[in-house]
Amino acid sequence: MFAPFILALRAAGVPASIMEYLALLRAMKEGVAGFSVDDFYHLSRAALVKDERHLDRFDRVFGEIFKGLESPQGEAPRELPEEWLRKLAEKVLTPEEMAQLKALGDFDTLMETLRKRLEEQKGRHQGGSKWIGTAGTSPFGAHGYNPEGVRIGQDKSRHRRAVKVWDQRQFRDLDEDEALSSRNMKVALRRLRRFARTGATTELDLPGTIGATARNGGSLDLHMVPERHNAVKVLLLMDIGGSMDDHIRICQELFTAARSEFKHLEFWYFHNCLYERVWRTNRRRRETERPTFEMLRTYGPDWRVVIVGDATMSPYEIIQPGGSVEHWNEEAGQVWMSRLTRHFRKAAWLNPVPQDHWRYTQSIGIVQRLMENRMYPLTLAGLETMARELAR
C-alpha cells in the first residue's frame, strides 16, 4: 500500500530497496509505530533512510505524499524572500513607524513589529485578506501568497509536531548536493582517502606466516599481504585572488583537509588560468615563483593533478597570447592547459561555482573542454566523482 511512497523516494534519490520496504511493513505489522502519523514518519525514516544526507530528500517526499493526512493547520511554512517581507512591512506599517524602525536598524526588530501587526490585522479584518491591495499594488496579490501564511520569527520549540518537522526540512544542510561545510568536508575527505589507499606493494605478513606455519605443523609457509600506504601522489593547483576571493574559505578547508590526507602532496598557485609561471606562497610570490615547465619536469605523469579554480574570466585570458590580466604571456593559457593535460595522465578541475551556473560563463565551457570534461563542482557529490575518476 505504500508502494507509491517508495517509488517517489527512489525517484527523489533515496536508495530505498525492497528489503527495507518489507522491513517497514513488518514493523508496521508488529505494531511498532502505533497509529499516529508522527510515529509512522519516524518509523519509516528509520527503516528507509540509511544516510543522514538523504534525510532532507526523505522529508520532502514524505511531505508531498502524505500531505493532508493530518488535519492541516494552515499553509506549510515556506521561505519568503527578505525583500517581500520588507515590502509587506511597508504596506502594513505607517511611514512614521517605518522611519522609527529604520533608526533602530535591524531586520529582526522590523519583523517582530510586523508580526505583531499581522496578528492585529487578523482580528480586525476577518482572516486578514482584505488589506491586500485589491487594486493589485501588493506584490503578494499577484503571486497568490496568503499573508496569513507568512510565519515570522519561527519559535523553535513550537514545531514539535512531525508534520512541521518534515516541512521544516531540518536536515537540509546534510544533503550531498549542497555545498560543503566544515563538517561535510571531513566526510568528503574520507572518500579521498579511499582512493589514496590504492597504491600497493607487498610485504611479509608476519602473523599470517606464523599462523600458517603453525597450522602446517611447523614447516615454514610464507604469506604476503599488500601494504597499506598512501602511494598516491597529488599535485594541487589553486587559483588565487580575484574572483576566487568569494570561495576562499572553502578552498582553505579543502587545502587543510588534503594536507592531512596525503603524504605526497605538492601545491602551487596560479591566477585565473595556467601560464608559464606558478608559485608556492602567494604572499611571497616573487621569491617562490617557478617556471611551469620546471613543474611539469619535476612531477612525473603518475601524479594526480587537482586544479581548484572558478574558471571565471574573460575568454581572451585563455585563448589569446597576451591575454593574461597581470602580465604579458607569450603563449595562450590554453597551450599551457593542454601541456598539463598531456603530461599528467590523471587530472581534474574542481569548480566552487555551482554547477547550474556553469553554462552562463563562456570561459567555464572553454576550460571544461580543455580538461576533456573532467570538471567537477566543489560539492560532496562532485568530490566523490572526482575521487573515483582519479583513482581509476
Next chain:
Amino acid sequence: MAQFKGTESYVASRELEVAVNAAVALQRPLLVKGEPGTGKTVLAQEIAKALGYPLIEWHIKSTTKAQQGLYEYDAVSRLRDGQLGDPRVHDIANYIVRGKLWDAFEHETPVVLLIDEIDKADIEFPNDLLLELDRMQFFVYETRKTVQARHRPVVIITSNNEKELPDAFLRRCFFHYIRFPDRETMEMIVRAHYPDIRRDLLREALNVFFEIREVDGLKKKPATSELLDWLKLLTIEDMPPEALRSSDAKTAIPPLYGALLKNEQDVHLFERLAFLARRRGG
C-alpha cells in the same frame, strides 16, 4: 516485549524511541549516527538498562578485524605448546579464543551488543559481518562447528561518519541520526544529569553555550558532553551566574572555556571576536 523509553538519566526523543523499538521488534541492528558528543554510546547502555539485558561492548579500532569479533585462533600458543609437548595441543578447540559476538550469541539471556564506532575500522569490516548479523550464526573453521545465537541480541552500531558504510550493510539496519538537541531538550538533558543545579546558573550557561554554537567558523562546536563537563566545572568552582552574564560570547571568553573549546584556533577566534567587540564598544 519490553519497550524502550527515555530513562531518568537519558532523555530520548520520540523518534529515537520508535527507531529503537523497531530495531528490537524486528531484531535488526540499529545504526546510530550524530555529532560527536550527542550520546551515541550512552544510548546502548540506556537501552540495556531499559530492557534489563546485560550489555556487551565491542569497541572498534582502526586495526580491528571482523574475525576478532567472532573468534581468534591462537596459533602462537599452540606452536609453543606443541614444542613443549603439552597434551592440550591435540585439541584445536583449546586455542580458539572467543570474540565479543560469540559471547553475545552464547549468552543465556538476550543481550545488548554495542559495536562502537564501526567507521574506525577498515572499509571492508562491515561487509565481513553481513552474514553473521543477518543470520546471527557463524562457522568456526578450525573445529568445524557452527555457532548459533540462542537469542538474537539487540545490536546497536554507532558511527562517526569517518567512512562510508557499504549499502548491503545499511540495508540490514535501522538508522537513526541524533540531531543536536534544541534548548528545551537540552535543559531536560542537563536536569537529568544534575537534578539540583541552580536554575539561574543553568539559564545563563545555556545562553552562553548556544551563543558559542552559533559563532561561525568554529572547528569543533561544543556538544552535549562538553556542556555537561562545563556545567560540572562551573558548579565545582561555585561560579556565580552573573559571571556568565557579563561574559556573553560576543564580549569575552567564557570562564573555564577549556571544557567547551577544544582547539586553540577556536580559542584564538574567540579572543579576536572579544577584541573586536571591546573596540566597538569602547
